Structure formats: C-alpha cells, structure tokens
Amino acid sequence: MTTEVPTRREAPTLEAVAAEAGVSRSTVSRVVNGSVHVSPDVVLAVNAAIERLNYIPNRAARSLANRRTMAIALVVPEDAQRFFGDPFFSEIMQGITNVIEDSDYVLNLQLARPTAPSAKTIRYLLGGNVDGAIVVSHHSGDEFFTTLDSTIPVVFGGRPFHPDAHGNSFVDVDNEAAGALGTQHLIDLGRRRIATISGPSNMQAALDRHTGWRRALEDAGLDASLVATGDFTMAGGAAAMRELLDREPALDGVFVASDLMATGAISVLRSRGRRVPEDVAVVGFDDSPAATSGEVGITTVHQPSRQMGTEMARMLLDLLDGVPTERERVLPTRLVIRDSA
Amino acid sequence: MTTEVPTRREAPTLEAVAAEAGVSRSTVSRVVNGSVHVSPDVVLAVNAAIERLNYIPNRAARSLANRRTMAIALVVPEDAQRFFGDPFFSEIMQGITNVIEDSDYVLNLQLARPTAPSAKTIRYLLGGNVDGAIVVSHHSGDEFFTTLDSTIPVVFGGRPFHPDAHGNSFVDVDNEAAGALGTQHLIDLGRRRIATISGPSNMQAALDRHTGWRRALEDAGLDASLVATGDFTMAGGAAAMRELLDREPALDGVFVASDLMATGAISVLRSRGRRVPEDVAVVGFDDSPAATSGEVGITTVHQPSRQMGTEMARMLLDLLDGVPTERERVLPTRLVIRDSA
DNA sequence: CTGAAAGCGCTTACAG
DNA sequence: CTGAAAGCGCTTACAG
Numbered sequence: 001m002t003t004e005v006p007t008r009r010e011a012p013t014l015e016a017v018a019a020e021a022g023v024s025r026s027t028v029s030r031v032v033n034g035s036v037h038v039s040p041d042v043v044l045a046v047n048a049a050i051e052r053l054n055y056i057p058n059r060a061a062r063s064l065a066n067r068r069t070m071a072i073a074l075v076v077p078e079d080a081q082r083f084f085g086d087p088f089f090s091e092i093m094q095g096i097t098n099v100i101e102d103s104d105y106v107l108n109l110q111l112a113r114p115t116a117p118s119a120k121t122i123r124y125l126l127g128g129n130v131d132g133a134i135v136v137s138h139h140s141g142d143e144f145f146t147t148l149d150s151t152i153p154v155v156f157g158g159r160p161f162h163p164d165a166h167g168n169s170f171v172d173v174d175n176e177a178a179g180a181l182g183t184q185h186l187i188d189l190g191r192r193r194i195a196t197i198s199g200p201s202n203m204q205a206a207l208d209r210h211t212g213w214r215r216a217l218e219d220a221g222l223d224a225s226l227v228a229t230g231d232f233t234m235a236g237g238a239a240a241m242r243e244l245l246d247r248e249p250a251l252d253g254v255f256v257a258s259d260l261m262a263t264g265a266i267s268v269l270r271s272r273g274r275r276v277p278e279d280v281a282v283v284g285f286d287d288s289p290a291a292t293s294g295e296v297g298i299t300t301v302h303q304p305s306r307q308m309g310t311e312m313a314r315m316l317l318d319l320l321d322g323v324p325t326e327r328e329r330v331l332p333t334r335l336v337i338r339d340s341a
Numbered sequence: 342m343t344t345e346v347p348t349r350r351e352a353p354t355l356e357a358v359a360a361e362a363g364v365s366r367s368t369v370s371r372v373v374n375g376s377v378h379v380s381p382d383v384v385l386a387v388n389a390a391i392e393r394l395n396y397i398p399n400r401a402a403r404s405l406a407n408r409r410t411m412a413i414a415l416v417v418p419e420d421a422q423r424f425f426g427d428p429f430f431s432e433i434m435q436g437i438t439n440v441i442e443d444s445d446y447v448l449n450l451q452l453a454r455p456t457a458p459s460a461k462t463i464r465y466l467l468g469g470n471v472d473g474a475i476v477v478s479h480h481s482g483d484e485f486f487t488t489l490d491s492t493i494p495v496v497f498g499g500r501p502f503h504p505d506a507h508g509n510s511f512v513d514v515d516n517e518a519a520g521a522l523g524t525q526h527l528i529d530l531g532r533r534r535i536a537t538i539s540g541p542s543n544m545q546a547a548l549d550r551h552t553g554w555r556r557a558l559e560d561a562g563l564d565a566s567l568v569a570t571g572d573f574t575m576a577g578g579a580a581a582m583r584e585l586l587d588r589e590p591a592l593d594g595v596f597v598a599s600d601l602m603a604t605g606a607i608s609v610l611r612s613r614g615r616r617v618p619e620d621v622a623v624v625g626f627d628d629s630p631a632a633t634s635g636e637v638g639i640t641t642v643h644q645p646s647r648q649m650g651t652e653m654a655r656m657l658l659d660l661l662d663g664v665p666t667e668r669e670r671v672l673p674t675r676l677v678i679r680d681s682a
Numbered sequence: 683c684t685g686a687a688a689g690c691g692c693t694t695a696c697a698g
Numbered sequence: 699c700t701g702a703a704a705g706c707g708c709t710t711a712c713a714g
Contacts, residue, residue, distance in 0.1 A: 061690090090421060124447055367693080400692095406694080
C-alpha cells in the first residue's frame with residue numbers, strides 16, 4: 001500500500017476573512033487580537049466570518065510581524081532514558097505544564113545532549129523559534145545556556161553551574177543546607193560511619209548536597225571520607241553502594257543525593273545482608289514517588305519539585321510580560337521520616 | 342531582587358550578511374540553503390560573513406516564505422501522570438527521537454487532553470506551527486486527530502479508533518492476534534478459569550487485545566466472562582484484580598493488557614495469598630521495563646515499542662518528503678516467558 | 683472606530 | 699552563476 005497524498009486544503013487567510021466580512025485586513029487583525037477600538041457590530045461580523053471560514057491565524061506570519069512566537073522551550077539536557085526514568089522530572093514538568101497551559105504560550109520540550117548542546121539545539125533556541133526558555137538539569141559544559149539569556153529570557157531549574165555576571169534567573173532549594181539536614185538526621189540517630197552517594201560532579205545541586213553532607217559530619221567531628229559518586233539513576237546508586245560497602249563494610253548510615261539512587265542502594269544493602277534501617281540507615285533526597293515505590297519507605301529530604309516547576313513557569317511568564325520579578329527564588333525543604341532512617 | 346531586563350542583542354539578518362559579504366540577499370539565501378548554483382568562492386565569502394556575524398536564519402520569516410516549519414508535533418493525548426508513569430511511552434519516544442534527531446526537523450511534544458483536544462491544541466496543530474504530526478495513544482473522542490490529515494500529514498501509533506475513509510497512516514501490531522497469543526499460553530499451561538484485565542474501552546488496542554483473549558478462550562471451549570477494565574496504570578490493574586478475585590476466587594489465570602497493570606495485579610494476588618504463577622498464572626503485555634522491575638519477572642507479549650517509534654517517525658518523514666510509503670505497518674509480536682506464567 | 687501602506691526576514695521564480 | 703523584485707500572511711503606526 002503506497003502513499004496517495006491527501007489533498008490538503010488551503011488555509012483561509014486574514015485577507016479572505018476581511019473580504020467575507022466586508023472590512024479591511026487591519027480590522028480583522030484587531031478583532032483577532034482583541035483590540036478594544038472596534039465597534040461591537042463589526043466585531044460580531046468579523047467573528048462570524050472567522051467562524052464560517054474556520055480561520056486560524058498563521059503563526060509564522062504573525063511571529064514575523066510582531067516578533068513573538070508564543071512558544072516556550074523546556075530544555076532538558078538529559079537523554080530520554082534518564083528523563084523518563086526519574087520521577088523528579090515528571091513532577092517538575094507537571095508544575096510547569098499546569099502554568100503554561102493556562103497561558104497563551106505553548107510549551108516545547110527539547111531533550112538536549114547532556115554536557116554540550118548540539119548545533120541543532122542552539123540554532124533552535126537562537127533562531128526565533130521560542131520567546132523564552134526554561135532549563136532544567138544543568139551541567140557544567142552547558143555554558144551555552146547561561147549565555148542564552150542575552151537573546152531570550154531564561155529561567156533555570158536549579159542554580160546554573162557557572163552563574164555568570166549577568167545573573168541568570170533560577171528557582172532552587174538550598175541544597176547545601178538540605179544535604180546537611182538529611183545528614184544531621186543520621187547523626188542524631190547515633191550513626192557514626194556515615195557515607196554519601198552523591199550525584200554527578202558536573203551538576204551544582206550534586207556538589208551542594210555533597211558539601212552539606214561533609215559540613216554536617218565535620219561539625220559533628222565525624223569522618224567525611226566515605227564518598228561514592230552516582231549518576232542519579234537506580235543502577236548508579238546500586239553501583240555506588242557496592243563500592244562503599246567494599247571500602248567500609250561497617251558503615252551504618254548513608255545520605256543519598258536522590259531517592260532513585262537510594263532505591264538502588266537499598267536493594268544492594270539488603271542483598272548483602274544489611275537490614276535497613278537497623279544495620280544501615282538511609283536518607284534519600286527529593287521525596288519523589290521513588291521514595292515510596294519500594295518495599296521500604298525512604299526517609300528523605302523533601303524538595304517541592306512540582307512547585308519549583310510552577311514557580312519557574314511563572315517567573316518566565318513575568319519576564320516575557322515585562323513584569324518585575326525576583327530573579328532568584330529559593331524554596332524550603334524539609335525532612336520526611338519514613339522507614340529507612 | 343527585581344528584574345532588570347538584559348538588553349537583548351538584535352539578531353543579524355540575511356540583509357546584514359549580504360552587505361558583509363558584498364553579495365545580494367538571494368545569493369546568501371542560496372548559500373544558506375545549500376543550492377548548488379553558487380560559485381565556490383562566493384560560498385566561501387558568504388560563509389565567512391555568516392560566521393563573523395553569527396547569523397542564524399529567522400524561522401518565522403523562513404516558514405512564511407517557503408511554507409515549511411521544519412517542526413513535527415508528537416501528540417500524546419494523556420495527562421503527564423500517565424505519560425511519565427508508563428515506560429511504554431518512554432520506549433516509543435526514544436524510537437521517534439532517534440530518527441528525528443538525525444533529520445532537519447525538531448520534535449515538539451504536546452501532551453493533549455485525553456478524549457477531546459483543547460482549542461489550544463487544535464489551533465496549534467492547524468495554525469501552521471508544524472509540518473506534520475505523530476499521534477500516540479489515541480482514544481475515541483479524539484476524532485479531530487483523524488481529520489487532521491486533511492491539513493498536515495499524520496502518522497498514528499496504533500490504529501486510530503475510527504479509521505475514516507481517507508485511511509490514516511499508522512504503525513501497529515496485531516493486537517487481537519497478540520491477545521490470543523498471550524491467552525493461549527495460559528490455556529496451554531492447563532489453566533481453566535482465565536480472566537482478563539483489559540485497557541480502557543475507548544482505545545482500539547484495548548478492544549483488540551480483549552477480543553483476542555475472548556477468541557482464544559472460546560476456541561478452547563472455555564468461559565470468557567471474567568473481565569475487568571483497567572486504565573493502563575498500576576493502580577488500575579490492582580483495582581481490577583481485586584474485583585476479579587472477589588467475583589471468582591478460584592480463577593487460575595489472567596491475561597493483562599499491559600505490564601504496568603500486571604505489576605499492580607500481581608501485588609494484589611500476592612497480598613491475597615495467591616502464589617504467582619502456582620495458584621494464578623499472569624501474562625502481561627508490552628514487554629516494557631515494568632515487566633522486569635518487580636520481584637517476579639512477568640511473562641508477557643512483546644511488542645517492539647521502540648521500533649514502532651522509529652517506524653512512525655520514518656513514515657512521517659517520508660510523507661513530508663513526498664516519498665511513496667506504506668500507509669500501514671504492522672509489526673510482529675512474540676511471547677516472552679519469564680516467571681509469572 | 684477604520685483603512686491604506688509599510689514592514690517583519692526570508693524564498694523563489696524571472697531575467698540576464 | 700547572480701540580482702531585482704514580488705510575495706509569504708500577518709501587525710502596526712499613521713492618517714483620517
């Protein structure tokens with residue numbers, strides 16, 4: 001069975017509507033754009049014509065004339081695997097979507113290459129396809145994104161890796177304090193050999209949580225050398241946990257920089273005969289669905305992922321509308337106690 | 342801290358490049374578009390000018406002039422919850438992305454309202470924002486999408502609910518045969534009280550799998566009345582399983598229309614003291630990561646989700662390029678035996 | 683309140 | 699191979 005290109009009908013233009021309604025193109029344009037300076041009966045006549053012809057304005061022509069695309073890019077420099085694998089993104093995206101849906105903008109998700117955006121991504125962002133961008137999950141090496149805001153407004157999810165002089169807008173939590181918070185809970189539980197599974201070192205949030213862990217241990221006079229790096233995936237968390245157990249079989253606590261990694265870590269602990277939390281207490285991060293999906297509920301540092309999404313979207317809309325806004329918004333975290341610690 | 346709109350630099354135009362290179366706009370355009378009818382030295386000069394000015398063609402102007410947006414919509418009429426929750430979508434999307442990435446098109450994901458697209462979605466699709474669309478997870482009530490192809494080329498993931506006379510393009514598996522295949526396995530295992538947990542009745546794939554289940558049972562002279570409907574989520578699968586057990590405590594086999602639902606069903610079976618597969622054998626559908634994520638590996642009907650994605654993308658690209666293509670592509674399924682049956 | 687006209691930044695026959 | 703000119707479908711001052 002081969003193709004037989006269906007005859008696409010020609011879309012009606014502003015011109016056609018004007019003829020149909022017996023007015024000028026300017027007037028139709030005004031009606032379409034909701035200008036107040038049009039007499040009521042003309043509005044009626046034009047809308048009727050629009051209805052009859054099933055007119056939908058051509059986006060390209062509109063954008064060319066008024067320099068607005070009414071589109072926003074959601075840039076996620078992660079491969080699809082990780083994007084879909086970590087519920088954190090789902091939460092963030094729902095927050096963003098909820099706000100954008102109620103606006104006149106459409107949201108265009110762009111999964112970008114981690115570490116260095118492709119020429120295609122750059123051309124997309126710079127070629128007038130979108131009016132603004134939200135960048136989530138930023139890595140070092142993604143410096144392009146921090147310069148992007150000289151061309152279009154940008155809001156980051158999480159303080160960008162190298163905040164440049166301009167000062168990029170962002171929504172974040174205090175990851176260092178949050179890391180300390182989770183770690184302190186382990187200390188308060190009486191744990192003394194406390195390890196951490198950190199996120200990739202090219203991400204600011206990972207570095208900050210790691211620093212928080214170290215600070216809490218040092219403040220308590222405990223050793224802060226048990227570090228393994230994961231990649232924010234379940235498998236990465238498992239691998240890191242194995243490494244830690246090999247180095248220090250007697251560890252009794254671990255602060256893990258994401259719930260998804262904690263899931264992997266806990267299954268390794270159990271398969272190696274450690275009881276959680278009795279033998280090893282585990283504190284995660286995010287309070288994402290991953291924290292409650294397994295058999296043992298994960299005690300974790302909650303960050304308001306969905307709210308971060310809505311704040312990012314609101315901030316960008318304000319920027320686009322020229323409404324004065326805060327450029328940095330730091331949301332609170334809190335400890336959520338479940339079974340694992 | 343309030344906003345201080347960074348001064349956005351004016352993007353250089355074709356005009357500027359022409360001036361810089363000392364040629365006409367037409368010539369610059371030809372170079373940008375890779376026309377062969379340009380002398381080598383002029384190409385060099387123009388490219389140098391482009392480089393110097395950091396020129397990126399304006400998408401709106403380009404689209405208006407040549408009536409191509411170089412963008413494709415991936416329309417998924419599901420809420421974010423389900424989109425992110427079911428690994429099936431992740432697989433499909435990876436298949437699509439892989440193909441589109443290597444093309445000149447960008448992919449714009451549009452989560453649409455299930456059952457009836459919003460005015461915004463319709464205007465987006467009809468307003469010249471994209472050159473074509475891929476529609477995945479189609480429901481009855483989404484009839485708009487089946488008429489869309491009179492305006493732009495469309496490829497469906499899964500035979501659309503009401504294939505109209507035009508004949509929409511689609512990539513699918515033979516869901517009915519696949520449903521029978523999975524059910525037959527339960528019959529061959531000697532099971533005699535075989536239930537099904539089907540998908541929502543407003544989805545063609547769900548109906549077809551259900552029909553396959555019924556056909557297999559009837560061909561074997563078995564009762565085909567144990568039906569519960571799920572919604573393709575884990576929780577929905579669990580609820581359906583409870584319902585079935587209440588109605589028929591003695592059931593010994595169940596064909597579930599998705600692995601994710603099977604996951605929920607199995608946990609209910611176990612919590613009600615049924616051993617899987619000894620007491621109740623379970624066959625799932627998809628062979629998605631959900632089939633292997635739990636404690637008991639799920640025996641399932643494999644459908645090549647990722648390949649379906651790549652085929653859909655290729656088909657659409659062919660349609661866009663005017664290359665003759667099959668309009669219907671049905672990929673093979675097979676049974677994958679694990680622990681649950 | 684309404685229309686004529688210029689302009690947005692490209693592409694593309696049409697000549698040469 | 700190259701350029702002048704028209705045109706893509708809108709918006710938006712500018713007059714009236």
